[in-house]
Amino acid sequence: MSGMELVTHNPVDGVYPATGDYVHAVEVRGAPRMLFISGTMGLDPAGRPGATLTEQLELVWDNIRAILASAGMTVDNIVRQTSYLRDVAYAEENAAARVAALGGRAIPTTAIVVQTLEKDWLIELEIVAAG
Numbered sequence: 001m002s003g004m005e006l007v008t009h010n011p012v013d014g015v016y017p018a019t020g021d022y023v024h025a026v027e028v029r030g031a032p033r034m035l036f037i038s039g040t041m042g043l044d045p046a047g048r049p050g051a052t053l054t055e056q057l058e059l060v061w062d063n064i065r066a067i068l069a070s071a072g073m074t075v076d077n078i079v080r081q082t083s084y085l086r087d088v089a090y091a092e093e094n095a096a097a098r099v100a101a102l103g104g105r106a107i108p109t110t111a112i113v114v115q116t117l118e119k120d121w122l123i124e125l126e127i128v129a130a131g
Helices: 053-070 088-101
Strands: 005-009 025-029 034-041 078-085 109-113 123-130
Touching: 025 078, 034 053, 053 088, 053 123, 078 088, 088 109
Parallel strands: 078 109
Antiparallel strands: 005 025, 034 123, 078 123
8 A cells, every 4th residue: 555545534513423433434545546346245266155144254355355466455455345235134244344354444334235136145245445
């Protein structure tokens, strides 16, 4: 992330407070590259989904790390995440997996409950990285 600076913006006037691992915005300064990662599922290298949400979260973060590495980036370059969850009950475990993957670093996030294209897909993550 040479030369790149991330500036968190959590205004206190005119908007609800940012709490916990939530951040209103992250400004990216000095990033020469942006990487937009398509919705990525918790599938193994053969294309099979993990049997549980925990397994799919492990797989999806492994897949994201591999995609980032192909661009010479790491999870430290992630500046935005959108989560597509098959069930609202998955929100807490998904958030915990994100916090763990990013080492506690807060980024702007959105979680949406959706019907996935395949019934066995429990989670899909869309990532924006900069660096």
